[in-house]
Amino acid sequence: MKELELKYGCNPNQKPSRIYRKDGELPIEVLNGKPGYINFLDAFNGWQLVRELKKATGLPAATSFKHVSPAGAAVGLALNEVERKIYWVDDMGDLSPLASAYARARGADRMSSFGDFIALSDVCDADTAKLIKREVSDGIIAPGYEPEALEILKAKKKGSYAVIQIDPAYVPNPVETKDVYGITFEQGRNELVIDDVLFANVVTENQEIPEQAKIDLAIAMITLKYTQSNSVCYVKGGQAIGIGAGQQSRIHCTRLAGNKADNWFLRQNPKVLNLPFKEKIGRADRDNTIDVYMSDDYMDVLADGTWENFFTEKPEVLTREEKRAWLDQLTDVALGSDAFFPFGDNVERAHRSGVRYIAQPGGSIRDDNVIETCNKYKIAMCFTGIRLFHH
Secondary structure, three states: OOOEOOOOOOOOOOOOOOEEOOOOOEEEEEEEEOHHHHHHHHHHHHOOOOOHHHHHHHEEEEEEEEOOOEEEEEOOOOOOOOHHHHOOOOOOOOOOHHHHHHHHHHHHOOHHOOEEEEOOOOEOHHHHHHHOOOOOOOEEEEEEOOOHHHHHHOOHHHHEEEEEEEEOOOOOOOEEEEOOOOOEEEEEOOOOOOOOHHHHOOOOOOOOOOOHHHHHHHHHHHHHHOOOOOEEEEOOEEEEEEEEOOOOOOHHHHHHHHHHHHHHOOOOOOOHHHEEOOOOHHHHHHHHHHHHHHEEEOOOHHHOHHHHHOOOOOOOOOOOOHHHHHHHHHHHOOEEEEOOOOOOHHHHHHHHOOOOEEOOOOOOOHHHHHHHHHHHHOEEEEEEOOOOOOO
């Protein structure tokens, strides 16, 4: 198959629409559903991301994509009891490494992952399919599917769930093109290999970047490689916990990603873990309610006459002081940036979300100020010398 006709492009008025190859067959097979234009953009970006994560770490990897940027990305490390609870998988028994990777990727930012497109590095197993079955999702791409997993996924969304199989041996042309306003852009593909060598130039007084931090920094940089720029990514324990994508200002990226990382950790606070939800409240509504409860707008769900819609009893407020005290326990977070930090304010904001390790290209005229701010908090920072813009 050299081309696949699509219903429409980014929007219903954009017709005709198709994907095709000029010099060979498409490396994919649609096993179920009718993936759309944006679905395929998410699928192909997500597949590259998880393929590189698997290569870099040796572990199964998963990502949750929305609008051509990842909402989460992770490798298949076992979940602890708190993680199982905040990712809504505490009733599923032991999960396969691949299912654990997707639980982490989906759980990093559940609000943004609602209606995601999934990419898996490995053949989709039944554990992963059962997890996906419970979530609101548009589709999936993987190198293969176990028979039981495929049947589970085919039944999703009343039989319309998009299931794509990609040939893992496919190698794209080293030169890529894109048309904008009738004009063709051409560039070499970004084939940069992200490994420990990138993190060798440590420029701060603190020179210690342990092995787990290097793995987390690699996850951050690989994630950024497929995230719409400007972008910043916070990672802890083998998973992205906050991604700030597509912002014009670097500090806005850092704040957005930091706020998401904070919310990920706040979900682990006992007051949040033990919210007395009514039985009938669905997973998506729980996520929305938790998000509001943790925010400054908590009265939107705790006001008399409102809390009764969600809870069996009125929860206590999670105060600003309690939130700050809890967030002060978050540490050993790694942060990657797709371009240099122009000001120390990015480091100040990162520090408030437990960042101890930073990888960024370097090269700002204010590098000295950024290094000085890192030294102030004993943060280890390396200059990679590599920019990772993606558009």
